[in-house]
Amino acid sequence: MARCPLCGSPLDWGELIEEMLAKRGNEMKEILSDRGRFLNELREFAFKCPNCGEEFYGKNLPEKEAEKVFELLNEFKGSIDWESGRVRLRLNSLLALDTMLEEWDRKMKGNR
Numbered sequence: 001m002a003r004c005p006l007c008g009s010p011l012d013w014g015e016l017i018e019e020m021l022a023k024r025g026n027e028m029k030e031i032l033s034d035r036g037r038f039l040n041e042l043r044e045f046a047f048k049c050p051n052c053g054e055e056f057y058g059k060n061l062p063e064k065e066a067e068k069v070f071e072l073l074n075e076f077k078g079s080i081d082w083e084s085g086r087v088r089l090r091l092n093s094l095l096a097l098d099t100m101l102e103e104w105d106r107k108m109k110g111n112r
């Protein structure tokens with residue numbers, strides 16, 4: 001799970017992406033069409049923790065989750081409301097579900 005590297009409070013991926021949307025605006029459409037560029041932008045982006053108010057760079061976030069977020073945002077049409085700069089997907093719930101399915105899958109394979 002994504003956590004603030006300074007105070008340790010859990011972060012919402014939807015809110016993180018919305019911070020990027022607020023700063024990058026429509027440029028995010030290009031950024032989100034290129035996996036490498038998205039991950040680079042995210043790593044260099046200065047996010048602000050809603051709990052402690054401190055800034056930290058995206059490179060402190062789990063890269064595996066960032067990759068999944070990229071896939072989820074691209075997989076679902078209308079995942080982003082561009083007019084209001086909001087993320088429509090509940091990214092944290094989807095990531096949690098994804099982790100659960102992976103673990104289940106691993107268990108099933110291990111039992112065979």
Ligand SMILES: [Zn+2]
Nearest residue numbers: 004007049052
């Ligand atoms: Zn914090």
